[in-house]
Amino acid sequence: MGGLRYIEEFRDPALGQSLLSSLKKDAKSLPRSPVRIMEFCGGHTHAFHRFxxxxxxxxxxxxxxxxGCPVCILPKGRIDAAIELAQRKEVILVTYGDVLRVPGSHGMTLMRGRSRGADIRIVISAMEALSLADDNPDREVVFFAIGFETTTPPTAAVLLEAKKRGLKNFSVFTNHVLTPPAMRGILSxxxxxxxxxxxxxxxxxxxxxxxxxxxxFQVPLVVAGFEPLDILLSLRMLLAQIRQGKAEVENEYIRAVTPEGNPRSLELIDRVFEKTADFEWRGLGLLPQSALSIREExxxxxxEKRFGFRIESVSDPGVCECGEILRGIxxxxxxxIFGTTCTPDTPVGACMVSAEGACAAAFHYGTGEAR
Amino acid sequence: MSGERTMTGPRLDLENGRIEMIHGNGGRASAKLVEEILLPAFDNEWLHPLGDQARFDLPGGRFAMTTDSYVISPLFFPGGDIGSLAVHGTVNDLAMGGAQPLYLTTGFILEEGFPLSDLVRIVRSMAMAAKNCGAALVAGDTKVVERGKGDGIYINTAGIGQIPDGLTLDPSGISPGDVLLISGTIGDHGAAVLAAREGFRLASTLRSDSAPLHSLVQTMMNSGPGLVCLRDPTRGGVASTLNEWARTSGLPIEIREEGIPVREEVRGVSELLGIDPLYLANEGKLLAVCRPEAADRILSAMKTHPLGYEAARIGMVGKDSSRIPVGGVLMKTLMGGTRMVDWLLGDPLPRIC
Structure with a gap:
């Protein structure tokens, strides 16, 4: 096939070994030890465990x-509202797969709601929600949209398309959140x-x-790809900064990331969404300007406007440590309750739901646990 | 009896619980359904090992019996269809006990409005598959349900096969030091079906590996002694089969990622969808446990067979549990690290970002 083989080349065991031995050498001359490095994103958490x-x-x-795991930070009140919405006869609730198992209040999930008769459909792409609205003119199709900036442009595109087509039976329950404010919350x-x-x-x-x-915050940050060599190289870059007492933003993932991002996607987001005053994050609490809502237009x-529902603030059960885990504490x-009452099949806290959640990754890939 | 089989996590809520999709994923939740509801009701010496097939003696020899239902969507996919799959799946469940398939039965649940032309295509495919396996389809049943109460067609098949004299293939025989073999690349069926499923629309050269394995098993057995047990890693993939064996034997299983054959297209689709090929279904592959001294011989024999030419040694049964929890599966990764290979987590669905 020629060209760059995006999987094998970034998983090369020999290069991995050589990066690891350089890391070990570099780590010997750190100004302090141990150093605490946060991988913000659940995709990296998953990759650390998987590889x-x-x-x-x-x-x-x-x-x-x-x-950085969109389902982990969804507050219970929003899941409760989605479950309630899905129970209305006229509603088809449409969402991404991981959302179905996120626990709301009283151990209820959208999955359980579905097994009790709610019409909930899983889609891979946001555009499928529009086809469902077309195919079911006598029903109300509600897309429960979640995710960081990655999944926001598709939602924006869907809203633009819905407006263009003049769809009368389609709406979006948005839960799109923003990465930089969350990072600020963590660092504070x-x-x-x-x-x-x-x-x-x-x-x-x-x-x-x-x-x-x-x-x-004088904290170094390196944007990194999800492959093992990306991760090891980004760690080397971070250690180099720490050793030199620097704090800069560097980019290891140059094959995909530019300093200014993707202008078309950013434009789409800006066209359809605006920042909310604040948003409740599971574990992090209320963070100012940390989420997006749909513009008046x-x-x-x-x-939320069409059905006029309220989103309550519901605290997590006392035994669940998701909050501390999401803050890296x-x-x-x-x-x-890790691995006892809280397992991937019976999650109590949201960190146990998605493969990108820290608890699910630790359970799924971890050693030392009887299972 | 259920005391010896307890899965992590709370027990099923038998009063208020409902069936959820997760109970059909072939992983921990499916095992709970079997072990907390079905096994307590039906338990007997033939069912209890929970193998792919039951084995029993009748006048005239030792026989294996099995049943399986097929609900696949789409009905037609590259490399097969629900009909050929329904034959191969049941033949393979028999073959994993060392049995040569003899007789099959089938039951169809048809939805009002299902095109007769599709039904003809499916039954012809079934008939062809059964003929190629040397099995006769000797009884059947049809039921029709109202439109909206089924997904076009569901098929159940059951089968009986004869086990050669003196042969015992049973996971209870798994011992420390035994070697694990796979008959070829993993994940082809799961990847092909996911890619063909409406909504994914991926350009793809993927094909299901759906195939009957009884003749490959025959070849392996003919090579001499040392075969301990076999399993076809269907729903839940290679990871689920290995976990079942680790639980049954109470021994740790250690595999090496670099030894596991995966087609490049399958790896690509898996990455795109966020699914590990270890969890993708196979319909024409088998995993084998064999004694260490027989491993090379059995592997060579497999490679002479058209369904085993890409066979590989993927790992071994560990000696002690000091590094690995009892009944756990540990994998040495390409990067040289180690991690557990757990049961399938939730639905086999892509991650969202």
Whole structure:
């Protein structure tokens, strides 16, 4: 086939070994030890576990998991509202697969709602929601949209298309959140020595979006791809900055990420969405200007307005440590219910739901647990 | 009896719980359904091992019996269709016990409005598949349900086969040091079906590996002794089969990622959809446990067969559980790290970002 083989070349075992031995050497001359490096994004959390990287890192590096998993940070009140909405006879609730197992209040999930008769459909692409609206003119199709900046442009495109077609039975329940405000929230609250910046999110918002991390918090950040060599190289770049006492934003993922991001995607987002005053994140609480709502011009497609439902603030059960885990203060195994009452098949907290959640990744790939 | 089989996590809520999609994923939730509801009701010495097939003695020899239902969507996919799959799946369940298929039965649940031309295509495909396996389809049943109460067509098949004298293939025989073999590339069926499923619309050269494995098994057995047990890693993929064996034997299983054959297209589709090929279904592959001294011989024999030419050694059964939890599966990754290979997590659905 020729060209770059995007999978094999970034998983080359020999190059991986050589990066690891350089990392070990570099780690010996750190100004302090251990250093705490946060991988913000759940995709990186998953990759660390899946490729077995955690056990290979020198002991001077402590990885801390960040909150970058869109289903993990969805507050219960929003799941409750979605379940209630889905129970209306006229509604077809449409969403991405992972959302179905996120626990709302009283152990209820959209999955359980579906097994009790609610009409809930899983889609791979947001555009499929529009086809469902076309195919079901006598029903109300509501797209429960979630995600960071990666999944926002498709939602925006769908809203534009819905307006163009003049659809009368389609609306969006938006839960799109923003990466930089969450990073700011984390950095104001906990101590990290470096950050591995998101892969896919950064293709949209660009590496420049993180300049404040270096400028205001003096924390180095390296945007990295999801493959093992990407991750190891980004760690080397972070260690180099820490050793030199620098705090800069660097980009390891140059094959996909530019400083300014993807102008078309950003334009789409801006056309349809505006920043909310604040948004409640599971674990992080209320963060100012940290989410998006649908602009007035598209309000006919805003499910919150169309159905007039309220989103309550519901706290997590006392035993669940998701909040601390999402802030990088605790590790999944510090939670008392990890692997006992809280498992991927019976998640109590949202971190156990998605493969990108820190708890699910630790359970799924971890060692030392009886199962 | 259920005391010896307990899965992590809370038990099913038998009063208020409902069937959820997750109970059909072939992973931990499916096992809970079987072990907490079905096994307590039906338990007997033939069912209890929960193998692919039951084995019993009748006058005239030792026989294997099995049943399976097919609900695949789409009905037609590159490399097969629901009809050929319904034959191959049941033949393979028999073959994993070392049995040569003899007789099959089938039941059709048809939805009002289902095109007769599709039904003709499916039954012709079934008949062809059964003939190629040397099995006779000797009884059948049809039921029709109202439109909207079925997904076009569901097929159940059951089969009986004869096991050669003196042969025992049983996971209870798994011992430390035993070697694990795979008959070829993994994930082809799952990847092909996902790619063909409406909505994915991926340009793809993928084909299902759907095929009957009894003759490959025959070839392996003819090569001499040392075969311990076999399993076809269908729903839940290679990861689920290995976890089942690790639980049954109470021994750790160690595999090496670099030894597991995966077609480049399958890897590509898996990455795109965020699915690990270890969890993708196979319909024409088998996993084998064999004694260490027999491994090379059995592997060579497999490679002489058209369905085993890409066979490979993927790992071994561990000796002690000091590094690995009892009944766990550990994988040495390409990068040289190690991680657990768990049961399938939730629905086999792509990640969202």
């Amino acid at each position: 077995g990287l955690l056990g290979l890192l020198p002991e001077e590096i402590r990885m801390v998991h960040g909150p 609250d906990s101590q990290v020595d470096g950050i591995i910046g998101p892969s896919h999110v950064s293709t949209v918002i660009g590496s420049r979006a993180y300049d404040f991390v270096a400028r205001e 598209f309000s006919e497609f805003n499910a 605790k590790a999944p195994r510090d939670c008392r």
